[in-house]
Amino acid sequence: MGRWEPNARGRLEEAALELYGERGYEQTTVAEIARRAGLTERTFFRHFADKREVLFGGGTLLEERLTAAVAAAPGSAGPLEAVAAALDAVGPLFQERHERSRRRQAIILAHAELRERELIKLATLARALAGALRERGVGEPAASLAAEAGIAVFKIAFERWVGEPGEADLRQVMREAFAELRAVTAGAPGP
Amino acid sequence: MGRWEPNARGRLEEAALELYGERGYEQTTVAEIARRAGLTERTFFRHFADKREVLFGGGTLLEERLTAAVAAAPGSAGPLEAVAAALDAVGPLFQERHERSRRRQAIILAHAELRERELIKLATLARALAGALRERGVGEPAASLAAEAGIAVFKIAFERWVGEPGEADLRQVMREAFAELRAVTAGAPGP
Structure with missing residues (x-):
């Protein structure tokens, strides 16, 4: 060969x-x-x-796409808007692999070691997004908060999406989750 | 002995x-x-x-206190308000251990294995908070989003606080981070 x-x-x-x-x-x-x-x-x-890394091989590409999309977001976009635009931009990467994503998720959920690796991947993505926001001039803690909140939306929306029929639109599920985050956050107490 | x-x-x-x-x-x-x-x-x-678990022994107590405080929040409190109240309630647990928290954090940041264990602890806390919110009648994905957003605030505020002088007030740092999250989220796009 x-x-x-x-x-x-x-x-x-x-x-x-x-x-x-x-x-x-x-x-x-x-x-x-x-x-x-x-x-x-x-x-x-x-x-x-x-054999574990076969399941996480897409992490680097995802990070590159997300940070590039944050950098490319309009200058007028706020930090969470830039993160939302980035997640929207990577939606098609997953959409065309709905069935594969579903099978992967089932394997990951069944193994503590893989769930931990997934947490590390998400934390790495959040760190990369926060860095891309700082590059745009966003200060701290706003950059880290927007990045972590965006990754929380992604995680929760992704879990919903893999559990739904093949026609479900990940971008639509993410947009709904962002709207829900906004609704939930609007009631938070002030300092 | x-x-x-x-x-x-x-x-x-x-x-x-x-x-x-x-x-x-x-x-x-x-x-x-x-x-x-x-x-x-x-x-x-x-x-x-x-020897790793000596650094994470407080996780169970923290989870119990947080979920009890979510359950005890006023019925009128929204999901993120209930989470914010719970984090406020556990502030003193850390406040009296500022120096110890700082030393612990330095050790954790220096070791990938310990950083991963910390991520697992935070994910476990988020899951417990989401469960406590559902017990209050909060639906999904609002419960998970509020829990994840609250833990993101806690993580970021805690990192700030351990880096500050001993007099810094963790509860104040957390309240400022919640306000920042609200500001960041207010600009998020709708569905």
């Missing part, structure tokens, strides 16, 4: 999801994932550090 | 913080912590599962 494998990464992700669903996450080995994908273990390790 | 040790838990926590500060977290053993506290390893393990 040659060194160059068309879409090796996507094939490994798909094979891992299949095997985790069929046999369970713990029972699946890297060797089995590679075999199912028609690739070698060597190729696997060129793309992923271990 | 008898089985009953006055304030064994607090002595172990203090000894652990001292040793982690002096020698580093990795280099410190449970045997050393017990010795510094004037206690046995057996006593240590009656209170904590391992």
Whole structure:
């Protein structure tokens, strides 16, 4: 097998999801994932550090897209608006993978170790968003608060969306969650 | 040494913080912590599962106090108001331990493993708060959004507070952060 494998990464992700669903996450080995994908273990390790990371490979791309979208938001946008625009911009990344997102979520929810890794991923995204807001001149704590609030909206909207039928629109679910956050926050006490 | 040790838990926590500060977290053993506290390893393990958990022993008490305070908030309080009241109620738990909180934070920030454990603790608190809000009749996603937003405020305010001089008032810092969250959220786009 040659060194160059068309879409090796996507094939490994798909094979891992299949095997985790069929046999369970713990029972699946890297060797089995590679075999199912028609690739070698060597190729696997060129793309992923271990079998856990196959589930989190999209984190870097997501972070890049989110921070770029925050930077590209209109100058008039407030911090949470910029975060909302960024989440809106990445919606299609997930929309076309609704079924895959659903299978991934089921595996993650079933394993404490994976839930923890997901928390780390979300915290990393929040930190990156806060940094992108500071680049726009937003001060602290506004930047961190907007970033954390935006990631909370994303987390909750995403969980709703994966539980809904395939036609559900993640962007619409996120927009509704932002509106709900605004309603909930409007009643908060002052200093 | 008898089985009953006055304030064994607090002595172990203090000894652990001292040793982690002096020698580093990795280099410190449970045997050393017990010795510094004037206690046995057996006593240590009656209170904590391992040397990491000495730093997170307050999580259960915090969760109990927060959920009780959400339940006790006036019926007229909105979901984020109830969460803000709960955080206000636990402020004194930390206020009297400002110096200890600062030392603990420095150790946690220096170790990825401990930062991850802290994220899990905060996620657990958010889940407990959301549950307490649902008990009050708050629907979803409002309950989870208010809980996550409240924990974001707590996290950011706590980080500010530990970095400030001993006289800083955590409750005041949290109230300012809630006001900032409200300001940031007021500009969010509608659905």
